[in-house]
Amino acid sequence: MTNQTTVSVPNLGVNDELATLVKWTVEHREAVRLDDIICVLETTKAVFDVEAQQSGFLGHLVTSGTDVLVNQAIAVIAESVEEISLLEATAKEAAVDATHLVTATKKAERLAEKLGVDLAAIHSDVIIREKDVEEHHRRSLQESQPIVLETAGDKVAVAIYGAGQGAVTLHEALHLGSDYHVVCFVDDDPDHGTELLDLPVYHGSRLKEIRDQGVGHMACEIAVGAVRLEKLKLCVELGLQMINVIHPTAYVAPSVIMGDGNYIKARAVVETNTVIGNCCIIDNGAIVAHDCELSDGCHLTPGVSLGSNIRVGELSIIGIGASVATGITIGSSALISMGSSVVKNVPDHAIIEGVPGRVIGQRK
Amino acid sequence: MTRFVESLNLALHRLLANHEECIVLGEDILDPYGGAFKVTKGLSTAYPDRVITTPISEASMTGFATGMALRGFRPIMEVMFGDFLMLCADQIVNSATKFTYMFNDQVSVPLVIRSPMGARRGYGPTHSQTLEAFFLSVPNLNIIAPSHLHNPGALLYHVGSTSSNPHLFIENKSLYPMPLLTATDGRIDTYFVTSITNHDNNYPTISLKLSQDEPEVTLVVYGGMTPLGMEAIMQSFLEEEVIVELLVPSIIKPIPIEDILPSVEITGTVIIAEEGVLSAGWGTELASQIGEASFSSLKRPIRRLGAKPVPIPASRPLEDQVIPQVADLVSAINHQLDLVQDDESNDSLRS
Secondary structure (H helix, E strand, C coil): CCCCEEEEECEEEEEEEEEEEEEEEECCCCCCCCCCCCEEEECCCCEEEEEEEEEEEEEECCCCCCEEEEECEEEECCCCCCHHHHHHHHHHHHHHCCCCCCEEHHHHHHHHHHCCCHHHHCCCCEEHHHHHHHHHHHHHHHHHCCCCCCCCCCEEEEEEEEHHHHHHHHHHHHCCCCCEEEEEEEECHHHHCEECCCECCCEEEEEEEEEHCCEEEEEECCHHHHHHHHHHHHHHHCCEECCEEECCCCCEEEEEEECCCCCEEECCCCCCCECCCCCCCECCCEEEEEEECEEEEEEEEECCEEEECCCCCCCCEECCCCCCCCCCEEEECCEEECCCCCCCEEEECCCEEEECCEEEECCC | EEHHHHHHHHHHHEEEEECEEEEEEEEECCCCCCCCCCCCCCCCHHHCCCCCCCCCCHHHHHHHHHHHHHCCCEEEECCHHHHHHHHHHHHCCCCCCHHHCCCCCCCCCCCCEEECCCCCCCCCCCCCCCCCCCCCCCCCEEECCCCCCCCHHHHHHHHHCCCCCCCCCCEHHHHHHHHECCCCCEEEECEEEEEEEECCCCCEEEECCCCCCCCCCEECCCCCHHHHHHHHHHHHHHHCCCCCCEEEEEEEEECHHHHHHHHHHHHCCCCEEEEECCCCCCHHHHHHHHHHHHHHHCCCCCEEECCCCCCCCCCHHHHHHHHHHHHHHHHHHHHCCCCCCCCCHHHCCCC
């Protein structure tokens, strides 16, 4: 490189470590003469003209309006325009490298090197720690290994979709009976770890592999009704059956008709001739009297009381301890607040609150 | 991105615009100079009747402003360097803060004294001090000391428009050119940020952590020590994965103890770092209050850091040896957690 000088931010005053480059007075790649004013800097105290220390061609290193530090290089004066182009190319490369910066603690870096983990592969908006590297390593090991499931003996093997508290409840319920045996969990959230209750947790994308290992049945207690229905659809596509789970202490009348993927929990009561669609949850102690109709994806939360001949639309949620009078029709995607008393038909998407229940809003 | 000094300047403009009774006074504050640190830039041009340049007498200035406050004005007085508050001290201690009591509530003194404190500029022994500690025991005086994590302009506006008793508003001069940092979705870069207002909604304490997991150490700083606190907790996290909760109050008298105790109850390990001299400083008062309120949560003695008891040298490298540096804070964190066994702790920073 020939005679190139760098223009740096001078120390403009004792108070400031920062200045704003207000404007360039000589454009990028333009010719400049000795003593020409090339840019204007502003500090908290004053405005300052920066002069060229030699003649040549000016290459900008920062854009106008940027805050710059004292001693920071803001421009170069080169002997030819070609040199400026060369500079631009190297500057671009440097910028690209900067975007690959990953922040990790020293312990994380050391472990990553030891285990051969690429820190850039760990997507995180917080500083990566040793335990994050460990978890990532464990998961990629597990993900790269074939699925090995323990045998269910003469019981039916079941995989549970979800790995939160709902899944743990389901697991307990299934093992109270003697028909089913849970062999693994499946979850879409990478933060759910790789193990639950001494059973493996696999990512949802591996459901097909699990099926190929001979698992034909799924159970699901994901809180959001719409997601439960999605998972049911997925199971149907893959040829898996989503079972109905009925707790031993629940009473379900023999004439009750149910679809798939429903969960009737401890001490629930479902009376004569009631029809239930798919993926409903009848929670602890909920009572559904005779001749009711529950559409797909509903959730009757603990202690809910339904009289007879009631219709509940798709994806509606009835809050804890609420009661619904005989003959009422509740629309789809409705929300009945805890403890409310429903005495009038409920429109789709309505939010009901109070005794007697009143429409207080709409669900989105 | 608003800078600390711009935020203050805007607040003064708004105070003069919205409150007829506001007066801004100080030495050399008229345009075009606009004040030694430019905080008062533009004010005398916009409000010539209410921006007063004073003679070089801090005692007179304070007496004058106290008198104006007694007469229903809201004076916002600038003392050019916090070191000069010593010249205002008699007026503050014996007049301004006592009149309401001495005259049985017949008068109020809504006087605001703004002043830059702090070192790291090589300004020498009488222009670099941090002297809030001298005023910590004065009854009826409040002290606000914002950092760049707060909104200093909003704080100044609140004090200037609503105070009914004398206030010191301390601005650390190293913060003037710094851009204000505001949290987006509870984050500033990789820091998790919360605003604690148990003490007073108007004077939040900002909490910074590098992990959502429970912190092991509580580090309390204010004003100009804030950038050092932020850097220290980052270094501790990167080096040893130590989780330190940094607490930065905006009001330092009265001490917002309700904002600080919840963290103490979790960590039981406290470090207080100030730029003022260690002995009988702000940390001393805070440590006593924590000990009284939360003794059973403490797992180890509270550790204070502050400037050595010598005049601040004019030489920049020597200045750095007198006031706490990031390395001193990190070393204190390590020592509290027994992460190092050496004797190299800077014992002269402790008394």
